Amino acid sequence: MKHCIVCLAALIGCAPGPDQDASRIRAALTPARIAAIDVPMILVEAPGVGVAATLLQVGRNGDVTTWQTRDGVQLSLRDGVILASRGLGHDVISADVSGVQRALARRGGAYQRVWSEPDGDFGLVYHTQDCVLAVSGRRSNDGPTGPATVLRMVETCDGPDGGIRSIYDIGPDGFIWGSQQWLTPEIGLLQVTVVKR
Amino acid sequence: MVMRVIAIICVLAGQLWPALVSAQDVSLRYNNFGAPGLIEMPNARSAPDADLAFSLSRFSGQTRSTLTFQVSPRFSASFRYAALDDVLSPNGVVYDDVLDRSFSLRYRLSDETDFLPALAIGMDDFAGTGIYSAEYLVATKALSPNLSLTAGIGWGRLAGVGGFDNPLGARFADRSVQDVGQGGAVRQNNLFKGDAAFFGGIDWQMTDQVGVAAEYSSDALDYQDGGRFDRQSPVNIALNYAPRDNLQVSAQYLYGSTLGAQLTYVLNPTQPPFGGGLDPGPVPAVPLRALAPTDAAIARKLAQEGLRLHAISRYPGRISVEVINLTCPAPAQAIGRTARVLAAHAPANLRQFDIALVAQGIAGPVLRLNRADLKAQEFTLQGAASLLNAAQINAQATRPKPQAQPVLEWGITPYITPNIFDPDNPLRADVGLALDTLWSPVAGVVVAGTLRQRVAGNLDQATRMSDSVLPRVRSEFALYDREGDVDLIDLTAAWYAQPTPNVTTRLSVGLLEEMFGGASAELLWRPDESPLAFGIEVNHVWQRGFESDFSFRDYEVTTGHGSIYWDVGAGYRARVDAGRYLAGDWGATIALSRQFRNGWAVGAFATFTDVSFDDFGEGSFDKGITISVPVSWLSGRPSRDSVDRTIRPVTRDGGARLHVESRLYDLTNDLGADAIRGSWGRVWR
Numbered sequence: 001m002k003h004c005i006v007c008l009a010a011l012i013g014c015a016p017g018p019d020q021d022a023s024r025i026r027a028a029l030t031p032a033r034i035a036a037i038d039v040p041m042i043l044v045e046a047p048g049v050g051v052a053a054t055l056l057q058v059g060r061n062g063d064v065t066t067w068q069t070r071d072g073v074q075l076s077l078r079d080g081v082i083l084a085s086r087g088l089g090h091d092v093i094s095a096d097v098s099g100v101q102r103a104l105a106r107r108g109g110a111y112q113r114v115w116s117e118p119d120g121d122f123g124l125v126y127h128t129q130d131c132v133l134a135v136s137g138r139r140s141n142d143g144p145t146g147p148a149t150v151l152r153m154v155e156t157c158d159g160p161d162g163g164i165r166s167i168y169d170i171g172p173d174g175f176i177w178g179s180q181q182w183l184t185p186e187i188g189l190l191q192v193t194v195v196k197r
Numbered sequence: 198m199v200m201r202v203i204a205i206i207c208v209l210a211g212q213l214w215p216a217l218v219s220a221q222d223v224s225l226r227y228n229n230f231g232a233p234g235l236i237e238m239p240n241a242r243s244a245p246d247a248d249l250a251f252s253l254s255r256f257s258g259q260t261r262s263t264l265t266f267q268v269s270p271r272f273s274a275s276f277r278y279a280a281l282d283d284v285l286s287p288n289g290v291v292y293d294d295v296l297d298r299s300f301s302l303r304y305r306l307s308d309e310t311d312f313l314p315a316l317a318i319g320m321d322d323f324a325g326t327g328i329y330s331a332e333y334l335v336a337t338k339a340l341s342p343n344l345s346l347t348a349g350i351g352w353g354r355l356a357g358v359g360g361f362d363n364p365l366g367a368r369f370a371d372r373s374v375q376d377v378g379q380g381g382a383v384r385q386n387n388l389f390k391g392d393a394a395f396f397g398g399i400d401w402q403m404t405d406q407v408g409v410a411a412e413y414s415s416d417a418l419d420y421q422d423g424g425r426f427d428r429q430s431p432v433n434i435a436l437n438y439a440p441r442d443n444l445q446v447s448a449q450y451l452y453g454s455t456l457g458a459q460l461t462y463v464l465n466p467t468q469p470p471f472g473g474g475l476d477p478g479p480v481p482a483v484p485l486r487a488l489a490p491t492d493a494a495i496a497r498k499l500a501q502e503g504l505r506l507h508a509i510s511r512y513p514g515r516i517s518v519e520v521i522n523l524t525c526p527a528p529a530q531a532i533g534r535t536a537r538v539l540a541a542h543a544p545a546n547l548r549q550f551d552i553a554l555v556a557q558g559i560a561g562p563v564l565r566l567n568r569a570d571l572k573a574q575e576f577t578l579q580g581a582a583s584l585l586n587a588a589q590i591n592a593q594a595t596r597p598k599p600q601a602q603p604v605l606e607w608g609i610t611p612y613i614t615p616n617i618f619d620p621d622n623p624l625r626a627d628v629g630l631a632l633d634t635l636w637s638p639v640a641g642v643v644v645a646g647t648l649r650q651r652v653a654g655n656l657d658q659a660t661r662m663s664d665s666v667l668p669r670v671r672s673e674f675a676l677y678d679r680e681g682d683v684d685l686i687d688l689t690a691a692w693y694a695q696p697t698p699n700v701t702t703r704l705s706v707g708l709l710e711e712m713f714g715g716a717s718a719e720l721l722w723r724p725d726e727s728p729l730a731f732g733i734e735v736n737h738v739w740q741r742g743f744e745s746d747f748s749f750r751d752y753e754v755t756t757g758h759g760s761i762y763w764d765v766g767a768g769y770r771a772r773v774d775a776g777r778y779l780a781g782d783w784g785a786t787i788a789l790s791r792q793f794r795n796g797w798a799v800g801a802f803a804t805f806t807d808v809s810f811d812d813f814g815e816g817s818f819d820k821g822i823t824i825s826v827p828v829s830w831l832s833g834r835p836s837r838d839s840v841d842r843t844i845r846p847v848t849r850d851g852g853a854r855l856h857v858e859s860r861l862y863d864l865t866n867d868l869g870a871d872a873i874r875g876s877w878g879r880v881w882r
Contacts, residue, residue: 057485058481058484058485059480059481059482059483059484059485060481060483060485061481061482061483061572061575061576062576064575064576066478066481068478071477072477072478073477073478074477074478076576078576083576084576084881086476086477086478086479086882087475087476087477087478088472088475089471089472089473089474089475089833090472090473091472091473093473093581093878093881093882094576094577094578094579094580094581094881095578096578114578115578116578117472117473118472118473118474118878118879118882119467119878120467120468120469120472120473120795121466121467121793121794121795122526122527122529122794122795122875122876122877122878122879123794123878124581124878184472186472
């Protein structure tokens with residue numbers, strides 16, 4: 001079975017080659033193929049830099065799951081919220097996302113986000129943003145799997161260009177099936193879609 | 198006329214200063230001499246700290262290329278290489294083609310305030326032929342967010358037009374006239390001497406990308422032959438365009454008679470093009486699947502992280518490893534990845550990890566990390582700092598058992614050997630393929646060699662013959678480039694040892710470098726956590742044949758130095774090497790550098806020996822600048838390689854030092870506690 005997963009992962013583009021086309025990967029994620037996958041998988045698209053890939057779990061430390069592409073790009077999420085990235089160049093090294101997690105649980109709220117990035121000289125630079133999370137409304141689920149409808153929550157944070165907007169589509173049990181989350185100014189938004197929970 | 202212009206500028210400035218803006222808000226521009234300035238004139242602004250600017254300007258038969266480094270927020274230094282046609286010497290002789298190399302220094306004395314301008318002092322060409330010799334005091338104030346005004350007083354070249362008696366007094370009244378001849382000596386007697394003159398101008402940034410500048414130049418360009426260039430006006434104007442933040446181009450109308458152009462490209466070592474790097478993610482501290490916890494499995498996992506297991510021992514509750522960092526750009530990253538591999542794959546009953554970095558069998562201090570801290574801090578906001586706080590550093594720990602496996606490595610890579618700013622040609626270079634081999638039968642013993650096959654290039658076209666009156670230990674470098682297409686660059690056997698944790702030794706024999714072979718012995722005392730280190734090196738070498746094979750010439754010398762290394766702090770390093778050089782001359786080298794944690798280094802050095810300036814020849818004494826750029830910075834990919842260049846205005850025989858691979862200070866640089874702490878921001882990379 002493991003071999004089948006590897007084959008499938010290769011077929012639908014596990015590695016995010018720079019020319020990987022998000023629409024091609026999405027087209028390959030037919031219901032039959034998704035049904036054949038028996039391990040958790042997410043699809044991550046970075047439209048700002050034109051890359052997309054599917055990621056498999058490689059680590060789980062408490063409630064943080066680390067996902068990885070075939071060529072080593074990693075994304076660590078705590079209950080669906082991005083906590084760290086590696087291999088993208090302009091990565092988030094660490095973050096405090098407790099505020100957004102509380103607000104997601106309460107279906108809204110105001111809080112501060114704090115995160116660190118590399119400073120270019122082997123140090124870290126920390127950033128703080130004031131954010132507000134609010135319900136946008138119920139909508140149909142665009143993802144390849146999950147419930148028919150999701151509750152869309154929109155997070156707005158102050159930022160260099162007048163504001164950063166992230167989106168979370170959550171199911172009835174609070175699970176985030178899809179999201180568009182701001183990473184760094186150079187990478188922009190990452191669109192995270194759950195392929196297999 | 199001049200005084201009237203200056204007066205008008207001052208009145209305007211006085212009225213507009215209350216606008217309360219800073220010139221630092223106006224886009225910084227580089228002038229034709231590669232310094233922050235207007236067009237030909239300097240201003241009082243400074244580039245952002247650590248900016249490295251490459252400038253190229255050309256007008257009327259002279260091309261200036263300048264490398265300017267903002268050494269500190271206030272201090273900057275430039276190395277300039279200029280090609281001038283038809284230079285008129287003060288003694289009346291016209292030189293057809295002059296290739297001139299010069300240095301400049303600038304210091305911003307005071308910052309701009311709401312009402313007062315920034316003030317800077319500078320000197321140009323203080324150790325060269327004197328063609329561009331000048332000193333100045335200059336002030337710059339912003340009048341609006343897009344407009345800045347500059348006024349200054351200059352000496353030397355900058356007192357060529359509208360000169361007046363030196364305001365510094367009679368002692369500074371006379372400035373000696375120099376020929377365009379032998380440079381190199383710092384002409385202290387001329388600094389701020391002779392007549393003075395005012396200069397100034399205005400810089401208007403019209404849009405984010407387009408600006409104009411106008412200036413009153415006090416440079417009479419006396420060194421330019423009238424037949425080549427007819428200076429008719431002191432006024433210069435320029436249209437400036439910045440297509441990108443780090444790229445500037447300028448079209449200019451200069452001195453009422455000619456067009457000019459200028460281009461500047463700026464990079465900053467602290468702003469890598471690939472951010473924090475494209476290194477693949479590390480092993481998670483808590484993986485989904487752990488391997489069987491054997492030493493071999495741990496070694497395999499370390500290899501995947503760019504690390505070689507050098508030694509490993511298990512103790513009750515603890516595992517101790519030494520690793521060789523093959524590709525991680527930062528020492529802390531190597532520590533972090535090793536810790537992650539151990540956390541992921543070492544037996545669960547081992548709760549403490551002792552990790553040390555090793556190079557050529559020499560080990561740095563042991564860092565002890567708790568497995569629980571790794572797991573707890575992997576995803577916390579302050580995880581890096583918390584992990585470091587919880588770590589223990591011990592320089593005296595018992596070393597683990599070496600893995601007794603010989604290492605054999607080889608590789609064929611392309612090479613380029615540029616000879617930049619050669620006195621006769623601004624750029625010569627060879628390209629080809631290099632075969633590098635390394636065999637280490639046991640820890641600390643290394644046999645290594647480099648063979649090069651030249652494919653193309655023009656290094657062999659250098660025609661300059663040595664006229665040195667000293668033993669020709671370096672000045673016949675062109676003959677080494679010319680003879681033979683296959684060159685055995687080096688072939689050495691070296692033995693490294695560490696009698697105590699703070700004392701290391703090296704003994705190397707063989708073909709040590711392209712021009713010398715023999716034996717080299719070195720001892721370094723590098724006290725733990727101390728900014729100072731002390732070394733001594735003794736070599737006896739024979740000069741190699743020009744064919745770069747196993748032949749030798751009829752010259753041998755015992756050479757060596759005592760060295761003091763000082764980590765000044767804030768990234769600055771100083772070093773003094775005193776002793777006997779290759780030509781048998783005695784003296785000392787002073788070197789200063791700025792070392793960035795990411796591996797970049799920019800420095801300068803000067804050597805003074807008992808060889809007189811006359812006997813040394815052109816340049817008067819050995820000096821130059823050094824630049825080291827990590828390949829990982831350029832490519833974003835993990836690598837410990839770097840591109841290292843030493844640029845000398847001229848290569849002569851005095852003050853020449855033997856080149857030896859892996860001198861101990863450089864070898865141990867990335868092993869110590871300071872290097873690990875300094876790069877700790879990458880521990881979770």
